[in-house]
Amino acid sequence: MGNERPDWRLETAPARRRRQPVAFSREAEPLAKDCRERFDREWPDCWMAAAAELDWHEPPEAVLDDSDAPFYRWFPDGRLNAAENCVDRHLEDRKNQLAIRWEGKRGEKRDYTYHDLHRESTALAATLRDLGVSEGDVVTFALPTLPELPIGMLACARIGALHNVVFAGFAPDALVERMTAVDSSALVTCDGYYRDGLAIDQKRKTDAALAALESTVPTVVVDRLGASHEVELEAHQYDYDDLIDQYRGTDVEPVSRAATDPLFHIHTSGTTGEPQRMTHATGGYLAGVTWSARAVFDLAPGTTYWCTADVGWITGHSYVVYGPLARGATVVLAEGNPRYPARHRPWKIIERNGVEVFYTTPGMVRTFMKWGESFPAAHDKSSLRLLGTVGEPIGPDTWKWYYTHVGEERCPIVDTWWQTETGSVVLSTLPGVDEMKPGAAGPPLPGMDVSVVDDEGRELPPGEPGYLTIERPWPSMLAPLESDHYWVLAEYWQEFSDDRADSWRYITGDRAVADEDGYVTIIGRADEVVTIGNRRLGTAELEAAITSVEGVTEAAAVAGSADGDTDLYVFATTAQERDTRDRAAIREAVADAMAERVGEFARPAAVVFTPELPETHSGKTMYRILERIVEDRPLEDSAPLRNPEIVGEIATLWARE
């Protein structure tokens, strides 16, 4: 299989790729063939179509306030509540319909109808309020994929508190950083959870974080492991079930929020590679995810849908919780890694639940592919009608395997490109409207204005690779708090002029190439960020962990798919020449430091010692070169390096690994 990242040099130009027309009959309302032209003609008013997906306390009259560009404010005079849109408004028509089916690691199942979801999230909202959480406060969640996570997010939204979900796999240091950044008023965690066969002690981890913070914020502890794992609760810590039992039946009116009020924080790794606090606004975000859940994923009320993403990442926020629930879909929530315990698990989940729309990552598909087609072939997949991928480029071979062995050459694939900051899908084909080109994410969604530009910000013609940018605002876009405006401006926005007016261009940090038909192929990140298992991690955070090990002076962490799976590799320099035994010890210490300070998932596949890292003249590590070495791709000889001689040496050291 080897390297599958679409490399614009090696791949055939996307324009020449065979188009793949697939008949698709839409279940949600149809989309007009000319929806892009219509949106373009009526921009920005076209986005009222997204606002119309929602129920409002005060429907917006204005679409867009651009008076403080690039800090755009969508639907500025509208008021609504996000939880009401995802839960309450379904009670009349489908209160007994399944909203969430949770499948645990050990074969457990928990079903929540929309009625149950209302009861549970309202009880938690009452609980949080009584613990002192008010409108505008922030609640941090350090929970794995349990039903209490979406319930908790909706409970926050109900009372106008912001949630700050931190991926459960993060180590205490990473949790501390992400709690401090938002000044969290409460924490929701659990006793532990199962990772593959092992019980992980989550409570110990969060206790360590709270101790480091010297914090006694109220902490609610979900019981996942049951009697097998007793935990001790301190004065500020509460058992989730005990609390909820007291508040079931308490009515909590959904708080009316301005569309521009923040809905949640989520941490991302921006172009600098440091974890950054990102924020999304209630109205624009919810309108964007709901509209795209319909347009891209064809989610209609009652559609059974499974997205394998962890709820803690943006994919989980937008397309496990908010978008699908606002559309009234039935969401399958599978705990943990779908690969565990058995290779039949994903297909059994699809078969058992009659999953219609399945959304996963190219990495997951590559794993399925490695196991072989006999696993999906052994199960009834006739319920499937649409497949999706996200997170990294999907190579044409993986695409074809997914299309043939999972979609049975019947289901279209949407290769959705987007980011934490964009909130919802930006590039994708629309099923039933567009043809597909394997390997190319697709054209921009209606209303989105995407271009590929050079270093100077000049738009590049089709076929020429450059930086992927977005030139008009969109509803679910990043909506940073005012205190974040300064760095967000520096990091993401560039001012430019064209014949329309002076304008702002959003810099995605990705390199890409467009074809004659406007289909965009993503090449990869242009900045210091790596994607591991569909998690975007900043190299800065990883490298701080690596250089915390005594004797390591400099380090670079890169992601690469050397053998199909994307893994993390470390290149490190040491203070002095080390003998083999010393190196083995440092290697182990580096792996432990990464697991401990960032998370077990950040344990590297290899640590390579090198005399120097490849550097630009300004001293920045050239990650692209290291990536090429790891992936065994041809090296560019024109890279402007301060120390070009080191490249061959590193390649030799790598080959010996």
Ligand code: PRX
């Ligand atoms: O590099 C792109 C890659 O993932 C980055 C965004 O990461 P994150 O904010 O963690 O969100 C992940 C899920 C939305 C992008 O800058 N990426 C995302 N989707 C694709 C992709 N690369 C190629 N093809 C995609 N479909």
